Amino acid sequence: MAGSSHGHGHTPAAWTGVIISFIGFCVAGAFMVMAQPVGFWAGMVLILGGAVVGGIMRAMGLGQDPKPLKVAGAPAAATREPAGVES
Template identity: 40%
Template sequence: MSTQTGDPGHGHSPAAWTAVIIMLVAITLGTVALFLDQWTLFYVGVGLLVLGPIVGWILTKAGYGVNGAKSAPKAH
């Protein structure tokens, strides 16, 4: 059971969107590379897949995360 009372925001932030988009591009690139038997391109995709969460974390620390100083909350 969670003791948290507030809504954490579910990742609706520029940091989360940027991380997810980078990882989606990485998975698409890796899939195409495997289809074309291009191992160098595949490993570029793997590198981007690792880079996505790191970029998201950096943007969160820079204030673009949920409830960050530079992130405007959306009205529902």
């Protein structure tokens, strides 16, 4: 299982989105305890903002490259040598 998550989330887009969302979670939690609805909703907006910023950064190329999906029962694709390598 450890090998299947190699590199998962180790990108600037992921880190930025999670940090912004975590700050929003802390803000919303603090204002919920203080019974301040406006501050709570401001924190909720920050949480959603973290998702938006992470998505924009991923679209800009700062996220993880998408990998092809593996379908169970599908034949394996023929392996090819990298370009420029001769046998």
